[in-house]
Structures are given as C-alpha cells and as structure tokens.
Amino acid sequence: MVESFRTWGARLTRASILGVLTFFFAFPFLWMLITAFKQTGDLYDLQHNPFLFYEPPTLEHVKRLFYETLYGQWLLNTAFVGVLVVLITIALAVPAGYALGRLSGGWGARLGIGIFLTYLVPPTLLFIPLSRVVVNLHLDDSLWSLVLVYPSFTVPFSAWLMMGFFKAIPRDVEEAAMIDGYSRLGAFFRVVVPISMSGILTVAIFSFTLVMQEFVYAVTFISSVRNMTVGIGVPTFLVHGDVYFWGSLMAGCFIASVPVAILYNFFVDRFISGFTMGAVK
Amino acid sequence: MEASTSVAHPQNSASRAKSRASILDSESWLGWLLIAPAVLYITLLVGLPFLMALYYSVSDTTTGGGSMGFVGLRNFTAVIGTPKFQTALKNTLTFGLISQVLILILSNALALALQRDFPGRRLIRFLILLPWVAPISIGTIAWLWIFDSTYSVLNWILRLTGLVQGQGYMWLGLPHLAMGSIIAVNIWRQLPLATVILLAGYGSIPQDIHDAAAVDGAGFWRHFFQVTLPLILPITLVALLFGLIFTFTDMVIIYNLTRGGPFDTTQVLASLAFYTGIAGGDLAEGAAIALFLFPLLLAVALGFLMIAHRTEVT
Numbered sequence: 001m002v003e004s005f006r007t008w009g010a011r012l013t014r015a016s017i018l019g020v021l022t023f024f025f026a027f028p029f030l031w032m033l034i035t036a037f038k039q040t041g042d043l044y045d046l047q048h049n050p051f052l053f054y055e056p057p058t059l060e061h062v063k064r065l066f067y068e069t070l071y072g073q074w075l076l077n078t079a080f081v082g083v084l085v086v087l088i089t090i091a092l093a094v095p096a097g098y099a100l101g102r103l104s105g106g107w108g109a110r111l112g113i114g115i116f117l118t119y120l121v122p123p124t125l126l127f128i129p130l131s132r133v134v135v136n137l138h139l140d141d142s143l144w145s146l147v148l149v150y151p152s153f154t155v156p157f158s159a160w161l162m163m164g165f166f167k168a169i170p171r172d173v174e175e176a177a178m179i180d181g182y183s184r185l186g187a188f189f190r191v192v193v194p195i196s197m198s199g200i201l202t203v204a205i206f207s208f209t210l211v212m213q214e215f216v217y218a219v220t221f222i223s224s225v226r227n228m229t230v231g232i233g234v235p236t237f238l239v240h241g242d243v244y245f246w247g248s249l250m251a252g253c254f255i256a257s258v259p260v261a262i263l264y265n266f267f268v269d270r271f272i273s274g275f276t277m278g279a280v281k
Numbered sequence: 282m283e284a285s286t287s288v289a290h291p292q293n294s295a296s297r298a299k300s301r302a303s304i305l306d307s308e309s310w311l312g313w314l315l316i317a318p319a320v321l322y323i324t325l326l327v328g329l330p331f332l333m334a335l336y337y338s339v340s341d342t343t344t345g346g347g348s349m350g351f352v353g354l355r356n357f358t359a360v361i362g363t364p365k366f367q368t369a370l371k372n373t374l375t376f377g378l379i380s381q382v383l384i385l386i387l388s389n390a391l392a393l394a395l396q397r398d399f400p401g402r403r404l405i406r407f408l409i410l411l412p413w414v415a416p417i418s419i420g421t422i423a424w425l426w427i428f429d430s431t432y433s434v435l436n437w438i439l440r441l442t443g444l445v446q447g448q449g450y451m452w453l454g455l456p457h458l459a460m461g462s463i464i465a466v467n468i469w470r471q472l473p474l475a476t477v478i479l480l481a482g483y484g485s486i487p488q489d490i491h492d493a494a495a496v497d498g499a500g501f502w503r504h505f506f507q508v509t510l511p512l513i514l515p516i517t518l519v520a521l522l523f524g525l526i527f528t529f530t531d532m533v534i535i536y537n538l539t540r541g542g543p544f545d546t547t548q549v550l551a552s553l554a555f556y557t558g559i560a561g562g563d564l565a566e567g568a569a570i571a572l573f574l575f576p577l578l579l580a581v582a583l584g585f586l587m588i589a590h591r592t593e594v595t
Contacts, residue, residue, distance in 0.1 A: 010501070014394040018405060021391055024469065026408040028423035029415070031434065035426065043432075050434050096319035099312040111316070113589050117582050118327050122530030124551040125575065128558045128568045129333035130326070132342075152326035155319050184311055215418040215533045220559050231418045235537045239422065246426055253422050257415030264414045265407050272481050275474070276519055 029258060036061055036251035043247060061247030070225055071252050074233040077143055081229060082211040084147045089154040089207045090200055096155070097162025098188060102171075112163055119156035123216040126152075131220050145221040146229070150214060154207040161206065161274040165199035166192070202270045209264050212256070230256045337568035356569035365545060365553065366570065373549040375460065377528045380467045384524055385517070387468070388475035393505075395476070396483050406477070413473035421537040424466050428452035428538070456546035459539050463547055466534050471527060475520040482516030483509070515588060522584045529577050550574055 034050075035043065037057040048054050065071045100112040130149060131140075139145035169192065177187035193200075211229075218232045225237050234252050238245065264271075341352045360366050391409070395402065412420055427434055436449025452462050486509065494508045532551035535541060541548035541556065548556075550573055558567015 017390050017394045021387065021472075022405050022408050025412055025473065028420060028427060028469075029411055031427060032423050046432070050432070050437055092319040092322055095315035099315040108312070111320075113586065115319070115323065117585060118323050120526050120578065120581060120585070121327055121331065122526065122551075122574070122578070124530040124532065124554060125334055125571050125578070126327065126330045128554070128564050128571060129330040129337060131559065132333070132564065133330065149326060151322060155322060159319055188315075209414060213416045213418075215416075215536075216555070219536075220555075231416045235418045235422050239425065239537075246429075246432070249422060250426060253419045257419050258411070260416075261407075261411050261414040265410060268410060268477065272477050275523065276478055276481055276516060 029254065032250040032254040032257075035246055036248075036254055038247060040247065062251045065248040065251050069238065069248070069252075070228070070233065071230070071238075073226060074228050074230040075256070077227065078212060078229045078231070081143055081146045081150065082208045085150040085154060085211050086204045086207045088147070088151045089158050090203060092151065093155045093158035093203060094162055094193070094196075094200060095188075096159040098166050098192065100159065100163040101166035102174075112160065115156045116160045117156075119153060119160070123153070123214075127216050127220045130217065134221050140221060141223045141227055143222075143227055143229075146211075146214075146218060149217050149221075150211055153214075154210050157274065158203040158207060161203055161270065162196075162199055164274060165196060165202075169195065199270075202267045205263055205267050206271060209260055212260055334568045334572065337565050338572050340565050342564045343562050352565075356565050360566060360569050365548070368545050369548045369550050369553040369570075370573070372460070372545075372547060373529060373551075376464060376467070376547075376549055377525065380464050380471065380528050381521065381524050383464075383468055384472050384475050385521065388472055388479050388520065389517075391472070391476045392479035392483050395480055409476060410473045412469050413471075417470055417531075417533050418537060420470065421466060421534050424462075424469075425453075425538060428462055430454065453539050454543055456543055459543060459547050463534050463538055466538065467528060467531075470534070471524050474527075475524055478516060478520040478523070479513065482513040485516075486512050515591065518584060519588060522581045522588075525577065526581050530574055 037059070038053060039055040039058045039060070042048060042053065042055045045054075096115070100108050100115075134140050134145045134149070137145075137148075139148065173191060173195070174184075174187040177191040178184065182190060212231060214229075215231055218229050219236065222228055222232065225233070228237065230252075234249065234256065238249050238252060336349075338356055339351060339353055341350050341355075395406065426432075430451055430453075431448075433449060433452060435452065436445065439445045439449055450458060453459050490508060490512070491504075494504050499508065529549075530551050532549065532555055535547055535549060535552045536555070539547040541552050550570055554567045554571040557570055558564050561567070
C-alpha cells in the first residue's frame, strides 16, 4: 500500500516536472504561432482571451512579412552565408579531424584539445579587433565579412566532431585501400570520405545552425538593412518599425527558428557526444 | 620522427614499402598537411584578433582609426573607476551565478525525469531543445512580446487569477523585475543544453549499479546523493563550464530585451563592451572591458583541460 503510494507519488512528481518545464520551453514558440495567425483587431483587444481566436485565422501577417519587408531578402542572405560557411568548414575541418583522429602521435591529442578550446573564445572578446580587420579588408557592410569570420567558430568544434567520427572507423578500411594501390592521401579521399558522409552531414547541419544563431559579429559588421541576416534583421529592424506589427514579427520568428530546430533534432545525439568530450563512455 | 612512426604503426610501414615513398605517404608530413589550413585559419581569425584585443586595451584607438598610441594601463584604470563598469561587473555576477545555480538544479531534475523511457519522450526532448537550437536573437523577440508593457500575456494570466488589478507589471521596466526577466530568459536558453548533457551522463551509468543500490534499500535521495551524483560529477562539470562561458559572454538577451536598462540595472560586461566599443566608438575602452572576461575564460579552459586529462588517463 505504502509502496504503491510511493510509486504514484514519484510518477506524479516526474509528470509535473516535465509538464511545467516543457511548457516553459515550448511556450514562446506556441505564442509565435498563435500571434502570427490572429487578425489585428483580435490581437490588440484587451478584453479578449489571448489564447483564443475570436475571429478566423488569417495569413495577412505572413503576406505582409514577405511582401512589405525585406524578410525574404534576409532569409536569402542567411542561406548564402550559411552555404558558403558550411563549404569552407567542411574543406577545413574534415581533413583536420582526420589528421587529429588518425595520423597523430602525441601531439595530435593535445592539438585537438587546443582547437576545441578556441571554440570557447567568445565573440565578445574578438568582435572589437575583428571590426577593424573587416574595415581594412573593405568588407564592412558586406555579407563576405561574415563568410570570412564565421568559420573561425564553426571549424574548431567541427574538427573536434570529425576527430571522434574518424576514430570510430576501423583502420583496416584504409589498410585495404592502400594494399589496393591507393596512396595514404588517396585512401583518405577515395575510401574514408565516402563512408563518412553522415559525419560530414552532421558538421554541415551544426555549422549552419551556428550561422543562424550568430548575432554579435553580424550586428557589428553589417549596417545596411538590405545586407542583414535574419538573426539581426528581425530584432534590430522589424522591432523598431510599426507598433502593431507583432503578428508579422512573430511569423518571422517562427519561420526562422522551428524548421532549423527540426533538422538539428535528427543529429542531436552526435553533437552531445562532441560536447561531452568523451567524459561519457 | 620517422622511426617512432614505424614503431607505432608497423602495418603502415609495410604497406608504405609497397607504394612509392612520397610525401603523400609519410604519416607525419601528411598529418601536418591536412591540419595546417584549419590551424592557419584559426590562428589568423582567433589568435591574431585576440592579440589585437590585448594591444587595443593598452592603446587609445577609436573606430575613427588613426592613432594607435600606447597608453599603458590607462584604459583599465579609467574603466574600473566608473560606476557604469562597477554596476556592470556586479550585474554580470548576479546574472551569471543565479542563472547557473538554477540551471544546475533544474537540469538535474529534468534529466532524472527524462531518464526512463515513456511514450512521447522523443517529442518532449525535441520541445525541450527548441530554445537552444532556435536562433537566440529570434527567441528573445518572442519574449519581448510576452513581456510587452500593454499586451503581456503574463499580465493577462495574473489578472485572470486575480493576483493583480489594472495594467499589471512592467516586466522589463523595473530594475528587479527586469533582472529577473533576463535571468528567466537565460535559463530558458541554457537549460536545454545542460539537460541533454546530463541526460547523456545519467544514461551512461550501468543499470547494475542502480539495482545494487535498490537491493541495499537506498531511498530516492540517498540513492541520488550517494550513488548517482558522484558518478555524474564530471559530466556535470562539463555542463557547468559550457553554461558559464555562454552566460557570461552573451549579450544578445540584454541587447534585445532591455538594452542594459532600466538605468543600467541589467547592463553586463559583454553588453557594456559592445555599447562602449562599437556603438560609442571607443575601441580601446571596449576592448579593455571585454578583457575582464578573460580570467573567466581561462578558468573554464583549465576546467576542460582537467576533464580531458581525466578521460585520457582512465
């Protein structure tokens, strides 16, 4: 009797912890959705229950977002920077991760940790000197400044992820390829890279989400509205526009956050094993 | 170098003998060749700017460019004396420490609750991860709307329950409420990462250990403090270190929600460095303020080195 009371108590505690905290996490996203589809009159009537639709849902805010603001341009800008940064990251981090995971003697492990630590150097320390570098290269107010600077934080963690990934591939794979006549480098490109596609995809997704999340560099380097990424365009430009703009604003927030989160979710276990540095076995 | 390589990998030296002995086959050269571009990139765009930040902090440079005169520690002494800086330092500590303590407690509770499988667990994990994955500058805008002075849904709920009459609270307009609000948003943002890291830690404890404790008749709290907690301590440290670095160096939440206000009561070092260095154009003073975050960075780096060393030994 006491025993069953205990298990029920434990279950109830667990359910309430999960219920309350999950609501806390997901609420702002639910709120974006509700706001984005409400008619303006309904949205700003203080007598209305904000959770309910008194008038039918509308697409007016989404239309306004795409036809009357530069939101679409910002999405394109973000995609442009994202794709280029992903390509640069793969070109730099995949070979580096392979060298760290395979070809290293004692220096490899140490260098690997060194590279991992640079991931921790925050933009807050670097944005001031980098703003001068960007001006000197005549890249200020250009998306290319972001393409140049973003790999500095995507490469370290990606190289670290790839290192773990390559360590898990048996050495026999390359040995066999080399017996077949490939050089050491040939074995890497022709045999190891093709079977590592899921690892490379992980790095691509990870880098792309980091590009979408970056704020400090973008707000420092980019000044004209047309060149903004979605991450700075929404908070700096849309917010200070029209007071009754919340419907479009929330639509913009939802579109820029939830799809990428769904994509990220497929790879999350890999990122976590990278974050935990092998402290979990 | 060559000798040690062939001792370490005799099988490779055998295959190497078969093919041409070229630079593409020499392990040590190839290793450097593959890693050099990444190291060069990071050196140029992290190492070099870092050294520049060090130099700026002892110079009199501004966004206008021109002079780069050496002024010694003048920026630091000038900065430390100002009430603005002292407030920011105090706020940074309040903001960071309260956030971290709450994150540690809540992430443990959440990881424990999520440990066992149940229907819908994957969906819940996805929902929990949302704030971490969604771009933070975008997520904070949803909070700006939730905290809106006129249309705040929080005030509506409070009115409904009869807790407040009239307008309700100015969530971002009053000093203590504003600090509480940005701490809540920071927890919202950082808790997911801590939770999934801890979840990985809990999952790695072998079931036998839990069974043995159950056989010994340990209750929930004794089980947790004497069996589980010591085992997940290293992984908790990892979560804590990430939390510290992401909390203390972040300015996005403050930039978007309060701009440091009201009356600088939510200004932290990271945001002050931005407002001074970029918005105010005083690169030297901004760099000096940002460098006060360096000791923290160093401590976190040492923490990670300790963990790396530990995992290498075991």
